[in-house]
Amino acid sequence: MSQASGVLHEPFTSGVRQREATIFAIWIFLASELLLFGGMFFAFYTYRHAHTSGFDGGARHTNLLFGAINTALLLTSSFAMSVAGRALEVKRAALAEVCIWVTLALGVGFLGVKGLEYVQDLHEHLWPNTRFDGADPASRIFFGFYWTMTFIHSCHLLIGLGFLIRLGIMARARVLEANSDSVETTSLYWHLVDVIWIMVFTTLYLVGK
Amino acid sequence: MASPRKPPQLYEAPSSTVILGPALVWVGLLALLAANIGLTFLPLGRAKTAVNLGVAIVQASLMFAVFMRLNRASALVKLTAAAGLVWLSFLFLIGSADFLTRPMISP
């Protein structure tokens, strides 16, 4: 079975071509997402270079346990997502559907853990306002990045969850195969959000510890 | 099109790799995660940042290559992904030209 789109849409006349175009287009978008997050990483590492001790002091306050659990959750969700796409290709629709729901559940789990972590962070006065708990002012900047990066990442994840729900509904209605383009694009987006999380995790939880 | 194109890649795969292939990568990713956390507590000194980031980049590459199927993607798609990284490197390289040399002027 070759990789062709399930249903043709205007202006395409060939399913193979439409699939090719879809994959290409979503990758262009992903490249652009890479630059969006890249800007934050650039700022982060530039600052860290200038204020190493302050930043690393901040990093010592992030909760490695929550971070690690969340990373594992997302890696697993990516695994499930990837199986979903492949299962659909070999016409194992039931497996694909299960995997989509698993991905979704893991994503929700991530947000749940993140929420717990945020609560704890607030409790420890890690919101970088004047009541911030930390001696070095640069630690406050670190937490500026912490909240911004994790929050923007979570927003992306939320959007991904929206797309997953859509896939789940399609799978229920047994029209997933007709919409295999959507499976493909959603899963690429989802994976990218996970790749970004790997970098966020390493940056905020690991390098400074 | 002008010249008939090579048909896009077939991802056709025996159904065993539907789970097995990704599963292997998944195990690898989790192992790397564990390794990276472990490395964090080793006294690596100044190399630590590079080591941590290196492991993360290996993880990301695995995701890109297998989960996102860049390994079998068309040249065009590979190029697109590369373009994102290359342009990011422009931001880092040229941006750093300022931040890294500024202290040389006004310490």
Next chain:
Amino acid sequence: MTDTPLQGGVPASPRATERPAAGHASTNREGSFWQEGSSVWSWLSTVDHKRIGVLYAISITIFFFLGGAAAGLMRFHLFTPQGLLFGADTYNRLMTLHGVVMVWFFLVPSIPTTLGNFLLPLMIGARDLAFPKLNLMSWYVFLAGAALTVLALLMGGMDTGWTFYTPFSTIYSNSMVTIAALGIFVVGFSSIATGVNFIATVHMLRAPGMTWFRLPLFVWAMYATSLVMVLATPVLSVSMLLLVAERFFGMPIFDARLGGDPLMFQHLFWFYSHPAVYIMVLPAMGVVSEVIAVGARRTIFGYAFMVYAMLAIAGVGFFVWGHHMFVSGQSPYASIVFSFMSFVVAVPSAIKVFNWTATLYRGQITFAAPMIYALGFVGLFTIGGLTGLMLASIPIDVHVTDTYFVVAHFHYIMVGGSVSAFFAGLHYWWPKITGRMYPEGWARFAAILLFFGFNFTFFPQFVMGYMGMPRRYAHYPSEFQIYHVLSSSGAMILAVAYLLPLGYLAWSIRYGPHVSKNPWGATGLEWRTESPPPKENFKTIPVVDNDPYQYHQKGQAPQHGEAMHRGQGEEGGGVHPGSQTRQSEPA
């Protein structure tokens, strides 16, 4: 095609060959995309690239006149040293409104989303863009961003300038920065969506035989522009997000009191905003290449170089952003690199100017309105570019930073250049879009008026800027008054020149004479289909078997008397490659 006898060798007066206007009963709009439903909903839910182009055109026209009104008020205010109308705070808000609206809600989307949307599929022989729904979505996203920004304006506006520099924008400014920044963030996604769509379309949907090096230069321009849109805009998005994070949520990211670096914001901002000027000018270059070729009946000189030059501009344009920061306190070593790269990026632009000029050489030039606009572009763009070189050299820039010299420079590029080209394209493709011809006399008059009004407005700004008149001030020392008066008077002329087309183009939609498929006798696939095109663009997808711009035989100049004039392609729809061999009447 049947040979249309040419009148006596002289470019006939355009009117001579027009069919008489058929009143307002639009006969040839029958079966066109205009006729596919006329309810409001049929427009708001359309996925036809042509209709979306029209929707965009209406939206950006509104913004153009909004931004223009602000400019007019500012210029009127500046007639006297104390200012005529308002205080410094209001001035700052108007200035910011003008900058934000003109840049993000008019000029960046202008040519790509209107002419680009309309023409790209036609030019490559496709039935639509690759993702029609995405295209429609991009328009709604544009509207959403616009709504946020207008909301910010209604709530009092912003006073930071369009550049939103920190720490003023994050800590001190007492205006609607957050909402406006979100509006700009949102509108960025509309740009990205358009870029993605265009790139995918050019790669995937070219008609049989339409190889890369047969693409019209306008298509190449759209392609290069899209690359920049996709790769630069996300960095603007992130700079706006970080701005909001600091201003609204208190994340001290650029806060120098804690060790943050306001220059970080400037780097991120200009990483986008310098390439953004190429988003604004590359499409203009594409339009002008089309118009000059047809207006001189010449094959584009150095087609391949034109393509490489555009790609080089798109690429190298990313390495020069620091030339906006020479006096900011950035490292002088970095400044040297940025200065050097800025000189480098001027080379491909110069190549293009050279090639346009060489295209005119031995051409049969007709000064129809689009051609006047296009030639105006070449002249004004050259001045803008040369003064850009002055600004790229650090010693001069240190002297004229934040003066009217800079204001004049970028208006020469953005207004004299891009907006002129936009008008050139609008007039040139107007018959294709509407099926009617605009009134040529009025159009020529407006084009010439625009050229004079423009120089009248902005040339004095070079002088006063060089003498030290700083920008962004509501008051000024009286020694500069003469220049301000000149500039403000010019602005009034310019306003007329911009309002005129609004009037006569609107008139021509109803009363203009009908046109054939190819009123200019141009090459290019868009001229092979009806004017206006049917919903599916082509009855059958065309097959391309020749290079673009074959207005005459290779190695020869066009014959005297082959000048473009309207009505040329009346029956056959276009000068086909074969038709160049015909004998033209001796003069």
